[in-house]
Amino acid sequence: MNTLSDSALMLKVKSGESHTLGLLYERYKKRLFGFFFQMNKDASLCEDLVQNVFIRVLKYKHTYTEDSNFLSWIFKIARNVYYDHFKAQDKKRASTLTEVNHIEATENVERDIEKSEKIRILQKAINELPPAKKELIILSKIKELKYKELGEIIGCTEGNARTKVHRALYDLKQIYLTLEKR
Template sequence: MLKVKAGQLDQLGLLFERYNRPLYGFFYRLTSDQEVSEDLVQNVFVRIIKYRHTYKGDGKFSTWMYHMARNLFADHYRKEKRRGYKEDLDVADRYHSNDDHAEKLKIASEELGLLQVALDRLPEDKKEILVLSKYQGMKYKDIADLLEITESAVKVRIFRALKELKSCYEQLEFEVVKP
């Protein structure tokens, strides 16, 4: 990133190769929309070029990048104000296949679907901290730096978010069982 900051914009390709998939996963977990996630990833890298002069190099690049990604998502969320769960057509096709494992795939996929719906029902701050820690694999210290809070506050927020996620998931299971 320091080379990009110095004007070697060809080095941005290396950063893109390294970080586009984790960023896509981050956005996809927040939006459940493939196209929107891809667009947001592209926009992060546009912002990296635009704001490269603000990178100081004293912290981790990924923390700076995710800070930018969070701001971009907040801008997007304010503009769109829409969220929802979309069923993947490939997953639906597998439900109806004659494969021996079709039933197991169906159950696992339904559980993941319920988990995603439960995650979508969480307030944005709780959803975001779970995506960063559980799906992106960020360390508590890096999350603390990103959110500008203490590491112990991160642990408390994750604990509370997991507790609420479990409650939402159990409520969804109850709604599915009860017609």
């Protein structure tokens, strides 16, 4: 059963073999956790959100079709779980990227300090993006989703997703350059 594709496993879940959901959970829990952690940085909340994704997978299994791309489908659910959580809590989305590990001391300390400063500025720039653009950057550049998958997740065409990512990158660059001058 481990050799079955994600789509084949999901079709088994859809047909009533709910025990196969465990294999999908094992395949996707780390990836989903990483997505949630990069969006809000609260590990215990991320664990809850991952669980909620799989609860919704069961609840909405009837919406999955053979033609569906499983990765896009589950990340669309994850995205909805994330936003629904904050709507229910009526909180401002506190989205931050994980802190970058400190660079170990090397012979060229000056270069390491400069690199660390650039990473800090980049983190700060990403955090200053509006949530929708931040999400695009995380999904496309950090989670390395293809534009087609990203388009399916956010509900647009592949070309539109590419355009939105490029605009988000442009905005990120402008924010980064402004912060770098300070």
